Amino acid sequence: ADGALFVDGFDVQSGNANVRRFVKLYEDAKGQSPGRLEAQSYDAALILSSLLEKTDAPNRDELRLKLAKLANFEGVTGTIGFDQDGESQVPPLVFTFEGGELRPASPAQLHKPDAG
Secondary structure, rough: OOOEEEEEOOOOOOOHHHHHHHHHHHHHOOOOOOOOOHHHHHHHHHHHHHHHHOOOOOHHHHHHHHOOOOOEEEEEEEOOEEOOOEEEOOEEEEEEEOOOEEOOOOHHHHHOOOOO
């Protein structure tokens, strides 16, 4: 399977300080590594907490409007934001296998010239 590419939403092996801190906290609490769903849940909780801290006496409508305007939030799954239609704008992470090990794909692996 060397060279195979696939997409995921979280890199548990990332060197990012926020990711490393989250992984350690999760592993200490649960005894296993977190996956994509745990990382997305963590980011959702951080976003909600951040919005609630910045809003005086929020109501649902205010919170929804602030969430819709969210941009460049640095979460453990990447930089989070939403477009004008409310769609998440978190770029996917692309991985490959090299020598039997999972690694982030390089730009060169993502842009191979067309054959033919």
